[in-house]
Amino acid sequence: QVQLQESGPGLVKPSETLSLICTVSGGSVSSGSYHWSWIRQPPGKGLEWIGYIYHSGSTNYNPSLKSRVTISIDTSKNQFSLKVSSVTAADTAVYYCARGLHFWGMDVWGQGTTVTVSS
């Protein structure tokens, strides 16, 4: 059974870079046609898709964040990662990683990790 687990600092200072890792267990980031996504949810608000990566390294980002976001993949460690630069308080959210199939939704999610942007 595939499981995803987010990890990274829970507190980031304004203007710095937020960095998170998603570790995949019970399956491989190199398998099949899956994409590996990041989604976030500000406190008390709805869900926002940030972007995804395929095992080939092909990416797609939400234009609302595109200039600040980088998603990368490390198949040797079975991980993928998220970097968001120049963060502000508006980037405070629970960040989720998830596995998906295009046109079929995202079926496996991590438990989420809370990131607070504050000095």
Add this chain to the structure above:
Amino acid sequence: AIQMTQSPSSLSASVGDRVTITCRASQGIRSDLAWYQQKPGKAPKLLIYAASSLQSGVPSRFSGSGSGADFTLTISSLQPEDFATYYCLQDYIYPFTFGQGTKLEI
């Protein structure tokens, strides 16, 4: 970006009720729509994909329908564990976008 509009934003219901939540896309998205259930402090859980396909392990009281721009999620007989927030997601075109959520309350 495609806008996904859910209605209602909140809904009060009782155990045993039949409930319908609607999601409307700002343009046609074929059947590339998923429904999620989220409970407080938990990750979203996939219920329905491709508009009407039931995810493995999800009770059959959940069903989805629609294509093009209009979609519905129906819960045939509410159970106590169904009280949660529900989101639709379109993954037809980038960027993927979620509806604003429907909070289902007792």
